Amino acid sequence: xxxxxxxxxxxxxxxxxxxxxxxxxxxxxxxxxxxxxxxxxxxxxxxxxxxxxxxxxxxxxxxxxxxxxxxxxxxxxxxxxxxxxxxxxxxxxxxxxxxxxxxxxxxxxxxxxxxxxxxxxxxxxxxxxxxxxxxxxxxxxxxxxxxxxxxxxxxxxxxxxxxxxxxxxxxxxxxxxxxxxxxxxxxxxxxxxxxxxxxxxxxxxxxxxxxxxxxxxxxxxxxxxxxxxxxxxxxxxxxxxxxxxxxxxxxxxxxxxxxxxxxxxxxxxxxxxxxxxxxxxxxxxxxxxxxxxxxxxxxxxxxxxxxxxxxxxxxxxxxxxxxxxxxxxxxxxxxxxxxxxxxxxxxxxxxxxxxxxxxxxxxxxxxxxxxxxxxxxxxxxxxxxxxxxxxxxxxxxxxxxxxxxxxxxxxxxxxxxxxxxxxxxxxxxxxxxxxxxxxxx
Numbered sequence: 001x002x003x004x005x006x007x008x009x010x011x012x013x014x015x016x017x018x019x020x021x022x023x024x025x026x027x028x029x030x031x032x033x034x035x036x037x038x039x040x041x042x043x044x045x046x047x048x049x050x051x052x053x054x055x056x057x058x059x060x061x062x063x064x065x066x067x068x069x070x071x072x073x074x075x076x077x078x079x080x081x082x083x084x085x086x087x088x089x090x091x092x093x094x095x096x097x098x099x100x101x102x103x104x105x106x107x108x109x110x111x112x113x114x115x116x117x118x119x120x121x122x123x124x125x126x127x128x129x130x131x132x133x134x135x136x137x138x139x140x141x142x143x144x145x146x147x148x149x150x151x152x153x154x155x156x157x158x159x160x161x162x163x164x165x166x167x168x169x170x171x172x173x174x175x176x177x178x179x180x181x182x183x184x185x186x187x188x189x190x191x192x193x194x195x196x197x198x199x200x201x202x203x204x205x206x207x208x209x210x211x212x213x214x215x216x217x218x219x220x221x222x223x224x225x226x227x228x229x230x231x232x233x234x235x236x237x238x239x240x241x242x243x244x245x246x247x248x249x250x251x252x253x254x255x256x257x258x259x260x261x262x263x264x265x266x267x268x269x270x271x272x273x274x275x276x277x278x279x280x281x282x283x284x285x286x287x288x289x290x291x292x293x294x295x296x297x298x299x300x301x302x303x304x305x306x307x308x309x310x311x312x313x314x315x316x317x318x319x320x321x322x323x324x325x326x327x328x329x330x331x332x333x334x335x336x337x338x339x340x341x342x343x344x345x346x347x348x349x350x351x352x353x354x355x356x357x358x359x360x361x362x363x364x365x366x367x368x369x370x371x372x373x374x375x376x377x378x379x380x381x382x383x384x385x386x387x388x389x390x391x392x393x394x395x396x397x398x399x400x401x402x403x404x405x406x407x408x409x410x411x412x413x414x415x416x417x418x419x420x421x422x423x424x425x426x427x428x429x430x431x432x433x434x435x436x437x438x439x440x441x
Contacts (some may be wrong), residue, residue: 002063006436015437015440017074019394020080021081022080022117023394026059032120033120036052040172042177048405048406050399055398055399059152062094065396066101066272069102070105072411073434077109078112078156080117081095083117095147104384108150109151114159116160116174127186128169128186131261134190137330138200141201145201145202145205146402154210155207156279161243162243164191166184171303173301173402189261189262190261203273206325212249216239217330220285231309232289235311237253248345280338280349280351284326284327287310291309296310321357321408322356331373332383349385363428370392414426
C-alpha cells in the first residue's frame with residue numbers, strides 16, 4: 001500500500017458510502033413482501049440458508065448508523081428506498097425520519113429508487129419481463145419524490161440493471177431465480193425504460209440532479225486469438241454497451257435492438273432522457289475467452305457452457321476474500337475508455353459503488369484496496385474524465401444476496417451472531433477513510 005498522501009480531488013468532490021434497503025433494513029414484517037423474500041424462502045437459494053428478515057436492523061437502529069456516518073465525515077449517504085415498504089401502510093414514514101436524521105447530521109441523502117427488491121405482487125404479474133412494471137415504477141417514483149423532494153436533491157433511479165438481468169433473469173442465481181438466458185433481454189429493456197420514465201417523473205417533481213448506477217468494468221480478451229477477441233467483444237457488448245449505449249447514445253448496439261420488445265425506437269427516446277450524472281459501480285475487470293465446452297464456476301456463479309464466451313481467471317493479481325481480482329488500474333481504464341467512447345454524451349461521472357469483501361476488524365487488505373482505487377480514480381481525473389464523487393460499498397457488513405452473511409463488505413463490522421445487539425464496530429478501514437476525508441477538506 002502506498003504511504004504517500006492521496007492527491008487532492010477537485011473542490012466540491014462528493015465523498016460518501018452506499019448501502020441498499022433489502023441488505024440492511026430488516027423489519028420484514030413492517031413492509032409488503034419482495035421478490036427476494038420469496039427467493040430466500042426456497043431451500044438452497046442462499047448459501048448459508050439465511051434471509052434478510054432482520055439483516056442489520058437498520059430500520060430500527062438508523063440513528064446509530066447515521067451517527068456513524070457523521071463520525072466518518074462523509075458528505076453523502078447513498079441508500080435505497082424499499083418499494084415494498086412504500087406500498088405498506090405508513091411506508092414512507094421511515095424514509096422521512098431517515099432523511100431528517102441525515103439532514104440534522106449534515107449528511108446529504110442520495111436515495112436509489114430500485115435496488116432489486118421488486119414487490120412480490122408485481123413479480124407475480126410478470127415482473128420486469130412485462131412493460132407494465134415500468135409504469136408501476138413511475139407511479140411509485142412520483143409518490144416518493146412528492147414526499148421527499150423538498151429535502152432530497154440528488155436521485156439515483158435504478159441500481160445495476162445488468163446484474164439484475166443477468167443474475168436474476170438469465171442465470172437464476174439471484175431473485176427472481178429465472179434461467180432464461182437470452183430470453184431475459186426484455187428485463188433489461190423494461191428496466192431501462194423504467195429509468196427513463198422515472199427521470200421524467202422526477203423532473204416533473206422539480207428534481208435537477210438525477211442519475212443511474214450502472215455496473216461496468218473493462219473486458220480483457222484471454223488472448224489475441226480471434227475466437228477469444230470475438231468472445232470478449234460480445235461480453236463487453238452485453239455487460240457494458242447494452243446498458244450504456246441506450247442511455248447515452250439513444251440506441252442499442254448493433255443487432256440487440258431487434259431483440260427487444262415493443263416500439264423500441266419510441267422507448268429509446270425515453271430511455272435516453274438527459275442525465276445530470278452517470279453512476280458507475282466498479283469492482284474489477286473481467287477476462288473473457290471463447291467457450292470451453294463446460295460450465296465454469298466463477299465468482300460464486302455458474303457460467304453455462306452454452307454461452308458464447310467463458311470467463312477466465314486474471315492471473316498474478318491479488319484477490320479478495322470473495323475471490324474477486326484486485327485491479328485498481330481497471331478503474332482508470334474503464335473511465336478513460338468511456339470518456340473516449342461517449343465524448344460529450346457522457347455526463348459527469350460519480351463512482352456510486354467501489355469496495356471489497358475481507359474478514360477481520362484490522363482490515364489492512366481493504367485499506368490497500370480502497371487506497372489503490374482512489375488513486376486510480378484520481379489518475380482518471382488527471383486524464384480529463386469529469387468525476388464528481390466516490391462512494392464506498394459499504395457502510396455496514398450486510399446480507400450479501402445469495403452469499404448470505406458470508407461476505408463482509410462493510411467499513412463497520414456487524415455482529416450477526418449477537419442478534420440482540422447486532423453490535424457495530426468500526427474497522428481499521430473506517431478510520432482510514434475518515435482520515436482521507438479530513439485530508440480532502
